[in-house]
Amino acid sequence: MEITQILFYVLSSLTVLSALLMVFSKNPVYSILYLIVTFFCISGHYVLLNAQFLAIVNVIVYAGAIMVLFLFVVMLMNLNNEKHSFGRPAKLLAASLISLLFIALTVGIFFGNKTAAVTPVEMGTGDLGLIHNLGSLLYSEYVLPFELSSILFISAMIGAVMLSKKDEELLD
Numbered sequence: 001m002e003i004t005q006i007l008f009y010v011l012s013s014l015t016v017l018s019a020l021l022m023v024f025s026k027n028p029v030y031s032i033l034y035l036i037v038t039f040f041c042i043s044g045h046y047v048l049l050n051a052q053f054l055a056i057v058n059v060i061v062y063a064g065a066i067m068v069l070f071l072f073v074v075m076l077m078n079l080n081n082e083k084h085s086f087g088r089p090a091k092l093l094a095a096s097l098i099s100l101l102f103i104a105l106t107v108g109i110f111f112g113n114k115t116a117a118v119t120p121v122e123m124g125t126g127d128l129g130l131i132h133n134l135g136s137l138l139y140s141e142y143v144l145p146f147e148l149s150s151i152l153f154i155s156a157m158i159g160a161v162m163l164s165k166k167d168e169e170l171l172d
Helices: 003-024 028-048 052-077 089-112 131-138 143-164 167-171
Strands: none
Touching (some): 028 052, 052 131, 052 143, 089 143
């Protein structure tokens, strides 16, 4: 058995274990910490696939910035004090319509995407994970999904803050 295969199996088992712990954890702070471990394991998979840039971006952006932001939002919402309702029916209706819009948009992107033939994975060779190739694909062919994901992140954060506030706080 090769070292890459051993690393793959170890990283895969750690990824699945931490993802399961994230989903089944009752404490939201622990769930976020397990998600950070999952992101680090996925970065290890990127290194095995010779995509070092994606591994570093995954650690810096997802495990670093976004997960710390999620941790602050969860701590700011103070989920342990009292039960929160979703508020007025108009707020629930608006959130449902926006969610349906994003689901329809995601389905449209998936079915409208005409992918080329799948190339086999190159382990340790080739220029598959280089910055030039990634940047040219990201800002040419995949620019719409890239920009829509940023809008989705912002709307999710605004929605989380809106749902955590009481109706009286929103009127002030």
